Amino acid sequence: IQDCFGRPIASAPDAWFDVVERYSNDCNKTLHRTTATTKCLNLGSYNYLGFAAADEYCTPRVIESLKKYSASTCSVRVDGGNTKLHTELEELVARFVGKPAAILFGMGYVTNSAIIPALVGKGSLIISDSLNHNSIVNGARGSGATVRVFQHNNPAHLEEVLREQIAGGQP
Known part of the structure; x- marks a missing residue:
């Protein structure tokens, strides 16, 4: 090896x-x-x-x-891993995109796995592509939401999953 x-x-x-x-x-x-x-x-x-x-x-x-x-700050931001640079960069990004605030993550994996559970939870529905990145899969699983997967590049299967969920009472 x-x-x-x-x-x-x-x-x-x-x-x-x-x-x-x-x-x-x-x-x-x-x-x-x-x-x-x-x-x-x-x-x-x-x-x-x-x-x-x-x-x-x-x-x-x-x-x-x-x-x-x-x-490195050697810690997640909430536990003391925040610097003046983090705050300045978020303020700069927020101004650039014309929004009141922004949040930045140090890597894409954490972005998905941390944000998805913050946006959806128990009682929510996530319909996920079968080839989604592992960060999305883990974020969806960690959210507590119901997760249904459709076959990649298969709109007919996506429609089938959507119809099943609507028939089952999902909005």
Whole structure:
């Protein structure tokens, strides 16, 4: 397994990065690093904004922010993980979209799994695509609402599920 998943890299985890080449003399029981690297396209990173690689503009500002605010609050916001930056960013987003307030989450998974239970609960109905992301599935399950699933890309099945729920008394 280590030959598939334990891939040491020799560069920043940017869009392209250098993977260290290795060899084995015992059917991959042990792997030995070489000095050679292979440039590879990075298809498995959370570096969506490209900040992992050095950049003349961003890198110094990231370093200053890390010194001032640390890498993480190490807590959910309600338990003391809130900084002035969180509040300022939410106020900026709210002004930008013309709303009185906004709430931001640090990752998409938490957005869905935390917000869905806040919006719906027992007595509510969620009709969910069978291929929804796990964050939506977990948010729906955690909400206490009745969850009905329809087959992905199947409008006829969606209509069937809707009709069943309406016939059963759902609005």
